[in-house]
Amino acid sequence: MKKFFAALVTIIFMTAAFATVLAASYVGNANTKKFHHADCSMVGKMKPANKVFMNSRDEAIAAGYVPCKRCNP
Numbered sequence: 001m002k003k004f005f006a007a008l009v010t011i012i013f014m015t016a017a018f019a020t021v022l023a024a025s026y027v028g029n030a031n032t033k034k035f036h037h038a039d040c041s042m043v044g045k046m047k048p049a050n051k052v053f054m055n056s057r058d059e060a061i062a063a064g065y066v067p068c069k070r071c072n073p
């Protein structure tokens with residue numbers, strides 16, 4: 001029974017983490033300090049380590065990120 005609960009907790013935790021990534025509308029680049037719409041082509045070229053997920057434009061600007069010139073977030 002303990003194994004069942006451990007598996008359940010793991011599934012809930014992973015689902016929550018996945019939902020956070022999906023809910024993010026903006027993706028910042030920690031290296032260039034620019035942020036993009038989640039569907040911008042530049043996001044696909046970004047190194048996963050540089051990706052910073054954000055839920056709002058205000059959040060990105062408050063963190064010092066500049067809007068991308070290509071996707072105009």
Ligand SMILES: [Zn+2]
Nearest residue numbers: 036040068071
């Ligand atoms: Zn962009």
